[in-house]
Amino acid sequence: MIAYDTTLRVRYGETDQMGYVYYGKYAEYFEVGRVELIRSIGLSYKSIEEQGIWMPVADLVVKYRKPGRYDDLLTIRTMVRELPRSSFFTEYEIYNESQELLVTGSVRLAFFHAERVVPVRVPAFILEAVEKQWPQQP
Amino acid sequence: MIAYDTTLRVRYGETDQMGYVYYGKYAEYFEVGRVELIRSIGLSYKSIEEQGIWMPVADLVVKYRKPGRYDDLLTIRTMVRELPRSSFFTEYEIYNESQELLVTGSVRLAFFHAERVVPVRVPAFILEAVEKQWPQQP
């Protein structure tokens, strides 16, 4: 497993009139976590796109346990438990400053050849970057 | 089952640099569909809140089949297949103008007493409004 923690602060415009983070915002928070995990293994999502690979989302699951609130400093934990193959499965946990678990979820990304707009298997340079971080089996 | 179709047009700010609707936006589109379904059965989400009931989201699932694009006129089909009890389960299908199915998904809403901020069972006035639309069994 690879895991990476990043933090972000809830913006006013991300709350709704219940005073909570709007439920649709967590997809964006997951994206922030995922992008920083990818950066932490020596890649960048931007450079992946520049190499002609798109990673559109295939499915999203979010489970809401407690509300995020304005000005909360959230920790986004992004986890990868499976090596990417035909898709890239990422999992998430979001905590507030009191270490309360607010939200869990997952995002499955596909790999697309950006120009031909067709699905492809994980490109070698991405698989290698993930494998390099992967805990060795004894 | 109750079903209700509503339409919306994709805004420029809802696309991302792939030229697709950003994946997090569909939660907002589901909300539009849900709010209009609720209006179609003689309630309004606004008045539900004014009666002291909040309906925070418990979980969200989105499956992305094809991308939505800028200026697409989307049809949001919202479906209720179960009477609300301790939660309200809603399902969604989003089509473009060519009747292509772009996205499917579901949202489970809880019922909360807004002032005490505790979960409650479905309020009678909501259950009755749903039941009034429910197809009679022979």
Place this chain on the structure above:
Amino acid sequence: MIAYDTTLRVRYGETDQMGYVYYGKYAEYFEVGRVELIRSIGLSYKSIEEQGIWMPVADLVVKYRKPGRYDDLLTIRTMVRELPRSSFFTEYEIYNESQELLVTGSVRLAFFHAERVVPVRVPAFILEAVEKQWPQQP
């Protein structure tokens, strides 16, 4: 002058914890008004882009008089008082259902050659479409 009215309903995710439409959202509402004005004169912003013209925003002004609220059915009035030349100046008024003026503002758009990414004067097909709607001077 050309003017065009379009309506939209405020979404839950567009409110903030004051219970008002978030102030940054009005830029998106102006965009909706502008896109529909352009459609009303026989063009579409989408087809303008497909013809290789981008219209990035040069400046934005918004004046907030009264708050928009969740579920308000807003009328976006978009006005063009000057023929487009090196830029396209558009003005806005947003009303709620009680005909209260909530917001006024303006957006100046540039014209860009999308491929060379350089500013250009208004393309002939856009100017002609606007002029065709322009009230004749006696």
Place this chain on the structure above:
Amino acid sequence: MIAYDTTLRVRYGETDQMGYVYYGKYAEYFEVGRVELIRSIGLSYKSIEEQGIWMPVADLVVKYRKPGRYDDLLTIRTMVRELPRSSFFTEYEIYNESQELLVTGSVRLAFFHAERVVPVRVPAFILEAVEKQWPQQP
């Protein structure tokens, strides 16, 4: 004058299909800058609200010079050149990592008594916090 710099990274969902940061997003970036400036002088916008003061936006101006792009690490410089009186006038400059000035703008905030929803003059605790940072005149 008080000035404060904060940074944020452009999210994928904040871009549009031109590949630029959507023009309406800068209002949210200004908010991030403003909130951090307020925090830097020993207040927090959250605690201001908890003390019964709302600061709704009265007007917004944004001038777009160059586009922000996905994954840019932006610096938001927030500046206060006038002591708050009946309103609070804040100015902004946004730079990318190459120190290019992308956007300038301003936001005028009102002060409201949250419960009575009426405008008030700047509360003493806010004025004092600003004055404490204000460069002394000789």
